[in-house]
Amino acid sequence: xxxxxxxxxxxxxxxxxxxxxxxxxxxxxxxxxxxxxxxxxxxxxxxxxxxxxxxxxxxxxxxxxxxxxxxxxxxxxxxxxxxxxxxxxxxxxxxxxxxxxxxxxxxxxxxxxxxxxxxxxxxxxxxxxxxxxxxxxxxxxxxxxxxxxxxxxxxxxxxxxxxxxxxxxxxxxxxxxxxxxxxxxxxxxxxxxxxxxxxxxxxxxxxxxxxxxxxxxxxxxxxxxxxxxxxxxxxxxxxxxxxxxxxxxxxxxxxxxxxxxxxxxxxxxxxxxxxxxxxxxxxxxxxxxxxxxxxxxxxxxxxxxxxxxxxxxxxxxxxxxxxxxxxxxxxxxxxxxxxxxxxxxxxxxxxxxxxxxxxxxxxxxxxxxxxxxxxxxxxxxxx
Amino acid sequence: xxxxxxxxxxxxxxxxxxxxxxxxxxxxxxxxxxxxxxxxxxxxxxxxxxxxxxxxxxxxxxxxxxxx
Numbered sequence: 001x002x003x004x005x006x007x008x009x010x011x012x013x014x015x016x017x018x019x020x021x022x023x024x025x026x027x028x029x030x031x032x033x034x035x036x037x038x039x040x041x042x043x044x045x046x047x048x049x050x051x052x053x054x055x056x057x058x059x060x061x062x063x064x065x066x067x068x069x070x071x072x073x074x075x076x077x078x079x080x081x082x083x084x085x086x087x088x089x090x091x092x093x094x095x096x097x098x099x100x101x102x103x104x105x106x107x108x109x110x111x112x113x114x115x116x117x118x119x120x121x122x123x124x125x126x127x128x129x130x131x132x133x134x135x136x137x138x139x140x141x142x143x144x145x146x147x148x149x150x151x152x153x154x155x156x157x158x159x160x161x162x163x164x165x166x167x168x169x170x171x172x173x174x175x176x177x178x179x180x181x182x183x184x185x186x187x188x189x190x191x192x193x194x195x196x197x198x199x200x201x202x203x204x205x206x207x208x209x210x211x212x213x214x215x216x217x218x219x220x221x222x223x224x225x226x227x228x229x230x231x232x233x234x235x236x237x238x239x240x241x242x243x244x245x246x247x248x249x250x251x252x253x254x255x256x257x258x259x260x261x262x263x264x265x266x267x268x269x270x271x272x273x274x275x276x277x278x279x280x281x282x283x284x285x286x287x288x289x290x291x292x293x294x295x296x297x298x299x300x301x302x303x304x305x306x307x308x309x310x311x312x313x314x315x316x317x318x319x320x321x322x323x324x325x326x327x328x329x330x331x332x333x334x335x336x337x338x339x340x341x342x343x344x345x346x347x348x349x350x351x352x353x354x355x356x357x358x359x360x361x362x363x364x365x366x367x368x369x370x371x372x373x374x375x376x377x378x379x380x381x382x383x
Numbered sequence: 384x385x386x387x388x389x390x391x392x393x394x395x396x397x398x399x400x401x402x403x404x405x406x407x408x409x410x411x412x413x414x415x416x417x418x419x420x421x422x423x424x425x426x427x428x429x430x431x432x433x434x435x436x437x438x439x440x441x442x443x444x445x446x447x448x449x450x451x
Binding site (some may be wrong): 173179198202273276280287295 | 403440
């Protein structure tokens with residue numbers, strides 16, 4: 001729209017109407033957005049084309065005028081009362097006749113605790129479906145972190161709890177504290193920024209996000225989609241210690257480890273130095289004991305070997321004697337004498353053993369040997 | 384990341400060595416070698432714990448002092 005100005009010499013001047021028209025047309029270029037606030041000063045009259053109310057920010061009391069076509073407002077049957085939390089979808093506009101800025105509502109939704117929880121649940125389902133909370137995504141925490149990043153508010157309790165437990169358990173712990181907003185509309189962005197800054201610092205290999213308990217709304221920034229994603233994407237493992245046991249902000253689900261309190265988070269992050277030293281010393285004692293035992297075993301084996309060496313010559317002699325006796329036994333069993341004992345006789349003629357009747361003739365003299373003694377004989381006949 | 388990894392690895396190796404030694408299965412020359420390696424690992428772990436000196440710093444104040 002063209003806005004006409006009047007020139008008075010070197011001064012360019014707008015009429016009020018032209019100025020308002022100009023502003024109004026500029027505002028029209030702004031996008032349509034959702035705005036959250038509490039309804040106050042609801043004004044509705046049958047003769048008005050629109051319904052008016054003021055949207056109030058419960059955190060800081062900031063106010064915004066809102067208008068909505070009456071028919072549309074009535075059709076929603078919201079029955080709004082003062083203080084009800086709503087989400088308004090609309091675009092900024094200028095009421096030209098009065099130069100009043102307000103939000104032109106296109107849609108309006110009640111947004112109480114129930115709706116809030118439902119929205120959180122939808123976000124949780126969406127991120128879970130993406131696998132952001134999957135157990136296989138969880139990284140192990142370092143056994144001995146070189147440096148620990150700690151994100152807290154200037155809320156002294158959570159910070160003190162973490163630092164006290166860290167240094168009591170592991171005095172050599174190095175901590176880099178990033179203090180930031182942990183409540184209110186700036187908290188999510190501030191925590192994300194601190195998370196990134198800490199993860200870029202040299203040697204930081206685990207980050208603890210610690211925030212004490214608070215109301216549902218106080219903890220909302222820790223369910224902010226951007227923060228939940230930043231924690232899942234953080235290049236170093238993150239421990240989330242936000243709120244109390246019963247609270248489950250979504251950042252708890254995306255973190256690599258979750259702690260019910262700040263001091264539990266500290267215990268997850270560092271080992272117990274005294275226990276560690278004890279374990280090392282125990283190992284060293286075992287080292288000495290084991291080596292000494294191996295030495296003693298070796299000495300005993302040497303002693304045994306020597307004993308056997310000493311016994312060797314006698315053993316050899318005995319084995320030789322046994323073998324000799326065995327041979328003698330076999331020799332005895334095979335000698336002709338044993339055969340004669342069984343009733344056989346040996347017949348010799350001129351010293352040669354007679355094995356056949358044809359080797360002798362009648363009248364020839366032979367010599368007969370028996371087991372005991374013998375006799376001479378003469379051949380009667382041959383066969 | 385590998386410095387504290389090596390601590391954990393060193394501690395695990397040390398404890399495995401002790402186990403092997405205490406099982407009594409290692410022959411003497413191996414036992415002596417294991418003992419030497421174990422002592423080395425023990426020293427490594429102790430140095431890692433003794434050398435570290437705790438420090439608590441603030442990210443914001445660091446950024447401020449970093450500025451000229």
